[in-house]
Amino acid sequence: MNDRQPSIVVDGVSLAYEIPVNATSSAKEYLINLVKRRIIYEKFWALHDVDLELHRGEVLGIIGPNGAGKSTLMKVLAGVLPPTTGRVIVRGTVSPMIEVSGGMNGELTGRENIVLVGALLGRSPRLMRERVPAIAEWAGLSDFLDVPVRTYSTGMRARLGFAIATDRKPDVLLIDEVLSVGDESFRGKSLQRIRDLMDGGTTVVMVSHALAMVERLCRTVMWLDRGRVKAVGPAEEIIAAYREAV
Amino acid sequence: MVHIRGAASAPSQPVYDSAARRRPVIDEVRTLWTHRSLIRLLVVRDLTVRYKRSVLGVWWTLLNPILTASVMWVVFSKIFDRVARGESVPFIVYLLSGVLLIPTFFGQGVIAAGSSLMGSGAILSKIRVPGEVFAFTAAIAAAVNFCFGLVPLFGIMALTRTPIPWTVLALPVAIVAMLMLVTGVGMLIASAAVHFYDVIDFTRVILQLVVWMVPTFYPIEIIPDQYQIFVKLNPLYSYLQLFRGLLYRGAFPPLWNLAVVAVSSVVLLVVGVWVFSKSWRRVVVKL
Numbered sequence: 001m002n003d004r005q006p007s008i009v010v011d012g013v014s015l016a017y018e019i020p021v022n023a024t025s026s027a028k029e030y031l032i033n034l035v036k037r038r039i040i041y042e043k044f045w046a047l048h049d050v051d052l053e054l055h056r057g058e059v060l061g062i063i064g065p066n067g068a069g070k071s072t073l074m075k076v077l078a079g080v081l082p083p084t085t086g087r088v089i090v091r092g093t094v095s096p097m098i099e100v101s102g103g104m105n106g107e108l109t110g111r112e113n114i115v116l117v118g119a120l121l122g123r124s125p126r127l128m129r130e131r132v133p134a135i136a137e138w139a140g141l142s143d144f145l146d147v148p149v150r151t152y153s154t155g156m157r158a159r160l161g162f163a164i165a166t167d168r169k170p171d172v173l174l175i176d177e178v179l180s181v182g183d184e185s186f187r188g189k190s191l192q193r194i195r196d197l198m199d200g201g202t203t204v205v206m207v208s209h210a211l212a213m214v215e216r217l218c219r220t221v222m223w224l225d226r227g228r229v230k231a232v233g234p235a236e237e238i239i240a241a242y243r244e245a246v
Numbered sequence: 247m248v249h250i251r252g253a254a255s256a257p258s259q260p261v262y263d264s265a266a267r268r269r270p271v272i273d274e275v276r277t278l279w280t281h282r283s284l285i286r287l288l289v290v291r292d293l294t295v296r297y298k299r300s301v302l303g304v305w306w307t308l309l310n311p312i313l314t315a316s317v318m319w320v321v322f323s324k325i326f327d328r329v330a331r332g333e334s335v336p337f338i339v340y341l342l343s344g345v346l347l348i349p350t351f352f353g354q355g356v357i358a359a360g361s362s363l364m365g366s367g368a369i370l371s372k373i374r375v376p377g378e379v380f381a382f383t384a385a386i387a388a389a390v391n392f393c394f395g396l397v398p399l400f401g402i403m404a405l406t407r408t409p410i411p412w413t414v415l416a417l418p419v420a421i422v423a424m425l426m427l428v429t430g431v432g433m434l435i436a437s438a439a440v441h442f443y444d445v446i447d448f449t450r451v452i453l454q455l456v457v458w459m460v461p462t463f464y465p466i467e468i469i470p471d472q473y474q475i476f477v478k479l480n481p482l483y484s485y486l487q488l489f490r491g492l493l494y495r496g497a498f499p500p501l502w503n504l505a506v507v508a509v510s511s512v513v514l515l516v517v518g519v520w521v522f523s524k525s526w527r528r529v530v531v532k533l
């Protein structure tokens with residue numbers, strides 16, 4: 001493995017969401033606007049010129065107020081949002097955990113979801129079927145494997161999502177707000193698991209409003225505010241400044 | 247030697263580069279192949295989730311076309327009874343074969359593939375999965391649905407002592423051609439739906455027209471000679487001729503029908519995949 005190649009590079013990334021100018025978005029208006037060469041979508045810039053470089057095994061915490069663009073940046077890193085300008089390079093396998101029930105289907109049972117989400121993450125369904133008991137055991141959901149996930153509580157869904165995402169060691173782990181909905185025991189277990197992964201060389205990016213937890217896990221923290229990087233640096237320093245500001 | 251090369255270079259790891267250039271069509275076809283086990287899983291999910299809360303479950307897949315055909319049979323059997331003599335098969339076989347291929351396979355398949363991107367938004371905005379996987383899954387599910395529907399169709403043929411010719415062995419050709427058509431048209435509609443969602447509803451209306459402009463439940467003879475050209479210009483007519491030819495007439499249709507099927511399936515598939523590859527990614531910034 002070439003350790004000198006950074007595992008994540010974000011180079012001058014800006015991202016614009018497109019929101020229909022008027023909610024109707026009908027075909028007729030679309031055609032009229034097209035003919036008149038009018039812009040049909042209003043751009044909303046959720047990220048402005050973000051730069052970032054992370055090496056193997058590093059852990060970055062991202063903090064900032066609601067709507068700052070944290071989840072947006074995570075989606076850019078996960079490769080689901082193509083940057084409007086700039087470039088992103090992520091090396092290795094990625095386990096994204098973006099918003100609690102990412103990728104799960106409420107109608108399917110826990111067992112079926114383990115296989116489905118695993119397959120969406122690029123793991124073979126056969127392997128996932130073998131892993132079902134271990135994953136359920138770790139998540140403490142062995143008794144709920146055969147009921148639909150829509151009946152799970154938010155915390156149960158978060159447990160399952162985390163257990164699936166970290167079942168295999170990914171090169172890059174993206175965690176967006178998943179840990180904050182879990183109870184104390186789940187938090188303790190998952191923090192331990194994240195530390196193990198870090199020791200194994202996994203690069204971690206985590207978004208959280210739980211500043212104490214960010215401080216415990218991350219050496220470096222990025223503070224986002226209205227789509228711009230307000231500050232990057234040592235965790236204690238940035239978090240102190242952020243606490244000061246809010 | 248292999249192990250020397252392996253030791254010298256890093257083990258091959260996936261790299262996501264937002265600026266990487268993609269080769270249109272070729273890369274899409276490759277993704278479908280590399281994601282085949284995911285597609286299989288998603289097809290099963292597609293076919294079962296819909297019925298999770300229903301008592302009859304997946305049996306609805308079989309019941310739907312039969313019920314549709316039965317309703318039509320009640321309405322049209324008296325009017326179009328002579329088709330039976332002209333076609334040498336019972337009217338119900340004529341009817342069910344038409345209903346299975348055109349509104350079920352083509353109609354439902356195109357709508358499902360066309361709305362697949364919007365429907366998978368929750369996944370597409372969280373996990374990096376190629377959009378074509380979902381469009382293709384919908385088309386495959388329509389094909390599987392169609393194959394399930396063949397079971398009662400053959401059952402009825404057996405009950406009515408309709409001879410089943412050896413040409414049924416060539417049915418996979420017709421199914422693959424229709425799958426290509428559904429995938430291509432569905433991807434075109436999905437791409438348009440990224441820009442304005444109304445396309446889906448618009449397509450539903452247009453489909454009604456296109457679908458009933460081919461002889462699914464009426465014999466083409468009821469249309470005056472000078473207007474038959476409008477039915478025959480519809481590519482779906484050639485697909486229907488191919489299917490019925492193989493299913494019970496025991497013969498391939500005329501060459502021009504085969505040409506229409508071959509050309510339209512390949513051209514629409516390639517154009518559909520190409521347009522799709524240009525537009526599907528933008529769906530996430532608009533969700």
Ligand SMILES: Nc1ncnc2c1ncn2[C@@H]1O[C@H](COP(=O)(O)OP(=O)(O)OP(=O)(O)O)[C@@H](O)[C@H]1O
Pocket residue numbers: 017018019044046064065066067068069070071072073530531532533
């Ligand atoms: N799909 C979308 N379409 C349009 N605008 C969006 C979309 N998703 C997010 N935004 C906007 O982008 C901005 C950043 O949103 P984002 O979800 O990244 O914030 P966040 O930092 O994760 O907030 P929170 O702490 O509440 O999770 C917000 O102003 C939001 O309104």
Ligand SMILES: [Mg+2]
Pocket residue numbers: 070071072176177
């Ligand atoms: Mg967020």
